[in-house]
Amino acid sequence: MITIRPELLSPAGDRERLEMALHYGADAVYLAGKEFGLRASAGNFAPDEMRSAVSLCHSLNKKVYVTVNVLPHEHQLLSLPAYLEETADASVDGLIIADLGVLSLAKRHAPNIPIHISTQLGVVNSETARMLYDLGAKRVVLAREMSMENIRTFRSRIPKDLEIEAFVHGAMCVSFSGRCLLSNYITQRDANGGACSQPCRWKYHLVEEKRPDDYFEISEDGGTYIMNSSDMCMIEHIDDLVDAGVSSFKIEGRMKSAYYAAVTTNAYRHAIDDYLAGKSFNPLWLDECMKVSHRKYSTGFYYGDPGQYYADAHYFTDADVCGIVSTCDDARNAVISQRNKFCVGDKLELLSPDNEPVSFVLKEMFNAEGESIQTAPHPMMDVHMVLPEKCGKLSLLRKIR
Numbered sequence: 001m002i003t004i005r006p007e008l009l010s011p012a013g014d015r016e017r018l019e020m021a022l023h024y025g026a027d028a029v030y031l032a033g034k035e036f037g038l039r040a041s042a043g044n045f046a047p048d049e050m051r052s053a054v055s056l057c058h059s060l061n062k063k064v065y066v067t068v069n070v071l072p073h074e075h076q077l078l079s080l081p082a083y084l085e086e087t088a089d090a091s092v093d094g095l096i097i098a099d100l101g102v103l104s105l106a107k108r109h110a111p112n113i114p115i116h117i118s119t120q121l122g123v124v125n126s127e128t129a130r131m132l133y134d135l136g137a138k139r140v141v142l143a144r145e146m147s148m149e150n151i152r153t154f155r156s157r158i159p160k161d162l163e164i165e166a167f168v169h170g171a172m173c174v175s176f177s178g179r180c181l182l183s184n185y186i187t188q189r190d191a192n193g194g195a196c197s198q199p200c201r202w203k204y205h206l207v208e209e210k211r212p213d214d215y216f217e218i219s220e221d222g223g224t225y226i227m228n229s230s231d232m233c234m235i236e237h238i239d240d241l242v243d244a245g246v247s248s249f250k251i252e253g254r255m256k257s258a259y260y261a262a263v264t265t266n267a268y269r270h271a272i273d274d275y276l277a278g279k280s281f282n283p284l285w286l287d288e289c290m291k292v293s294h295r296k297y298s299t300g301f302y303y304g305d306p307g308q309y310y311a312d313a314h315y316f317t318d319a320d321v322c323g324i325v326s327t328c329d330d331a332r333n334a335v336i337s338q339r340n341k342f343c344v345g346d347k348l349e350l351l352s353p354d355n356e357p358v359s360f361v362l363k364e365m366f367n368a369e370g371e372s373i374q375t376a377p378h379p380m381m382d383v384h385m386v387l388p389e390k391c392g393k394l395s396l397l398r399k400i401r
Helices: 015-023 047-059 080-089 100-109 125-132 148-156 180-188 234-245 258-276 284-289
Strands: 005-009 028-031 061-070 094-097 113-116 138-140 164-170 204-206 211-214 231-233 248-251 320-327 333-338 345-349 358-361 382-386 396-401
Touching: 005 015, 005 164, 015 028, 015 047, 015 258, 028 047, 047 061, 047 080, 061 080, 080 100, 094 100, 094 138, 100 113, 113 345, 125 138, 125 148, 148 164, 148 234, 164 234, 164 258, 204 333, 234 284, 234 333, 258 284, 258 345, 258 396
Parallel strands: 005 028, 005 248, 028 061, 061 094, 094 113, 113 138, 138 164, 164 248
Antiparallel strands: 164 231, 204 211, 320 333, 320 396, 333 382, 345 358, 345 396
16 A cells, blocks of 8 residues: 555635635645736635635645745835735645745735745756745746656655655646747737737737738648647656656636536546555546646656647637536435536436546426426526435536536
């Protein structure tokens, strides 16, 4: 029996995604306040919402880390001390920091909150890690450009109590550790201030200066997405990550849906638990990763250069969420809150944290008035049906493509 238990760290862009991540097995979540985080377009958390989130997580013996990972300009420094004090008052379990000045301020204004060094700082060697440790860091989030062998060597050369966090799933960036000025240059939206417009995902052509309306193809097959990265999926390699010394497995995605937070967390929870129990990898959990919206998967830089994905910038998935279980009694009578249209005759799957997905064909359903209906077209409408097995609140229904 393997006794080393890595932390599963999931994204929480808002309260709904937070609850899904917790329900489906996250050991910890990371989120941001309304300022100083690098996902300004996520829902994020106002001060009272953050305190409530921390209270919920702590009641479940889970942890909350707050991203304070912008690279602040002078005018932002004025309000940063008060914000750090707010996070300390909320009793968060860690601050994710990308800037040495912010680290210095955190030590003064939130002295009892552990400091985690963001991937944005680009830690790729043990000397940098030891210096950050001497400055008070408890954890470093590795640059995504680190290989598995580099991580093994890195782990052997840093203090034993310095934790290593690494991304295991989600989107990657063409720029080194996310430090990009392309968005600033093209759209005047500051990527390092949380407002990236993701121009690396766009399709580019050549334009000749005297013919500004003529777009010339870059390649034989058309304009190319020359900076578009593949997504990362390391679910088949839990053993290597643990062996290399990674103590926290991080899922990217604070901008992604509650469904994404649930399904990816659930898949990695089962894969990690199977590994800890000495079981071989179950391909079912890789199949689950195919049922969230994603680009072509790779293993990032862990085993070599992942390359770019030039074909397109499209996301694809093998399934679509169609409802969330509100209630389900012992007789399997359930109330479903609709998320996407579905109909009688559709092949559906029921996903809950404790069981493998269950497939079934929907034979009948009813509206809130008890009338038989053939389709559920209205967003958030309540639908009544009998499920194939008893399940709890926040279980998911999805339609297979």
